[in-house]
Amino acid sequence: MIPGRTPDTRERLIRAAWDLLGEGGPGAVTLRGVGARVGVSRTAPYRHFADKDALLRAVAEQAFRALGDRMRTAAREADDTPSVLRVVLLAYIDFASEHTEQYRLMFGEWVIAQKRAEGDAGGPLHTAALSLFELCAGMLAQGQREGVIRQGDPADLALLTWSTVHGLMTFALSGHLEAKERGARTEVERLVGEVVEGLMARRGN
Amino acid sequence: MIPGRTPDTRERLIRAAWDLLGEGGPGAVTLRGVGARVGVSRTAPYRHFADKDALLRAVAEQAFRALGDRMRTAAREADDTPSVLRVVLLAYIDFASEHTEQYRLMFGEWVIAQKRAEGDAGGPLHTAALSLFELCAGMLAQGQREGVIRQGDPADLALLTWSTVHGLMTFALSGHLEAKERGARTEVERLVGEVVEGLMARRGN
DNA sequence: ACCTGAACACCGTTCAAGT
DNA sequence: ACCTGAACACCGTTCAAGT
Numbered sequence: 091m092i093p094g095r096t097p098d099t100r101e102r103l104i105r106a107a108w109d110l111l112g113e114g115g116p117g118a119v120t121l122r123g124v125g126a127r128v129g130v131s132r133t134a135p136y137r138h139f140a141d142k143d144a145l146l147r148a149v150a151e152q153a154f155r156a157l158g159d160r161m162r163t164a165a166r167e168a169d170d171t172p173s174v175l176r177v178v179l180l181a182y183i184d185f186a187s188e189h190t191e192q193y194r195l196m197f198g199e200w201v202i203a204q205k206r207a208e209g210d211a212g213g214p215l216h217t218a219a220l221s222l223f224e225l226c227a228g229m230l231a232q233g234q235r236e237g238v239i240r241q242g243d244p245a246d247l248a249l250l251t252w253s254t255v256h257g258l259m260t261f262a263l264s265g266h267l268e269a270k271e272r273g274a275r276t277e278v279e280r281l282v283g284e285v286v287e288g289l290m291a292r293r294g295n
Numbered sequence: 296m297i298p299g300r301t302p303d304t305r306e307r308l309i310r311a312a313w314d315l316l317g318e319g320g321p322g323a324v325t326l327r328g329v330g331a332r333v334g335v336s337r338t339a340p341y342r343h344f345a346d347k348d349a350l351l352r353a354v355a356e357q358a359f360r361a362l363g364d365r366m367r368t369a370a371r372e373a374d375d376t377p378s379v380l381r382v383v384l385l386a387y388i389d390f391a392s393e394h395t396e397q398y399r400l401m402f403g404e405w406v407i408a409q410k411r412a413e414g415d416a417g418g419p420l421h422t423a424a425l426s427l428f429e430l431c432a433g434m435l436a437q438g439q440r441e442g443v444i445r446q447g448d449p450a451d452l453a454l455l456t457w458s459t460v461h462g463l464m465t466f467a468l469s470g471h472l473e474a475k476e477r478g479a480r481t482e483v484e485r486l487v488g489e490v491v492e493g494l495m496a497r498r499g500n
Numbered sequence: 501a502c503c504t505g506a507a508c509a510c511c512g513t514t515c516a517a518g519t
Numbered sequence: 520a521c522c523t524g525a526a527c528a529c530c531g532t533t534c535a536a537g538t
Contacts (some may be wrong), residue, residue: 199403201469250489257459257460260402260465261461264407264454265421
């Protein structure tokens with residue numbers, strides 16, 4: 091009688107797609123496989139989602155939510171602004187490293203067409219991405235008020251910072267970075283430190 | 296009798312795949328379609344490539360070559376170092392904007408598994424990416440010697456710069472950026488300017 | 501309201517056979 | 520050396536039919 095006590099089919103389909111994606115990449119996510127894992131027929135998902143992309147969109151939304159939660163939780167654990175920035179960015183790359191396939195779903199090639207299918211602005215996918223951006227911009231604006239982050243449009247700083255971290259993550263995941271040095275994770279961590287360093291206000295400026 | 300006078304089937308298959316990719320995205324590239332465009336059967340490509348991925352790898356290699364040529368040509372048109380940096384980065388985003396699908400092939404999700412299939416290091420895909428990186432690092436090192444680019448490991452600077460530009464491009468192409476303001480191209484151009492600004496040496500440092 | 505099974509159109513890939 | 524046609528296993532998706 092309590093709604094949501096046992097996960098309904100819709101929720102279980104999303105979970106199954108999430109797991110299959112994480113285990114075997116995009117190629118491993120088939121409606122047949124998702125149905126089988128949940129214990130329904132291969133056409134059952136069509137009762138809950140318009141098509142395969144709609145199911146994957148729900149997975150991406152959940153990934154955005156999980157990443158946002160993780161960043162906000164990390165933010166609560168630090169007190170001063172430069173450290174909170176570093177901690178949040180590290181939480182970001184940790185999520186991307188642990189959930190590689192979900193991360194690629196959020197920012198990869200596939201998502202562009204999906205946002206258009208959602209109606210460009212206003213869709214949950216766009217809202218979720220915007221919320222992450224605003225979290226980042228808000229932290230930078232706070233730091234500027236405290237005088238520890240350098241001047242400039244906080245939206246520009248946030249976009250540039252996010253772009254750099256995303257770019258680093260992309261190169262790390264694609265192996266373009268890995269070849270240079272063993273331990274891509276440590277390498278990215280160090281470079282994120284440099285990014286934060288570059289955001290700090292300079293004495294007398 | 297002159298070898299390469301008329302393009303052979305292999306070359307025409309690559310060209311057809313490049314065109315289909317550009318016109319309709321990854322979904323439009325099918326071995327059947329490629330064969331049809333060239334005027335051979337759908338199984339003919341297997342006489343020239345091990346499988347579909349091998350054909351796409353050849354397309355990616357050509358894209359890397361085209362991007363490299365474009366950057367080097369742009370570099371020759373500018374004289375002083377700060378301007379050459381800006382010009383080369385703009386050539387980069389121009390290529391990415393004009394050949395969106397090919398650009399995604401070079402740095403998207405697909406390429407990771409491919410590099411592994413190539414044998415991680417030493418493969419043409421990895422060599423091509425490394426060559427672009429070294430072009431960027433070389434320009435920065437030259438600028439440091441001239442005293443116009445700030446201190447730091449040129450490899451780090453190159454990686455951070457490239458990551459930022461690639462990240463900006465990703466967000467622009469994915470529409471995450473586009474929503475904020477009309478004219479994503481102008482926006483990216485302005486932000487690339489900020490990136491170059493951040494690389495300049497500061498007086499007295 | 502939710503699920504099923506059969507069917508359809510489309511893939512990549514293999515292989516025996518042709519020139 | 521290069522190409523072909525038939526065939527196979529696998530997709531997403533539709534639809535009439537069941538409870």
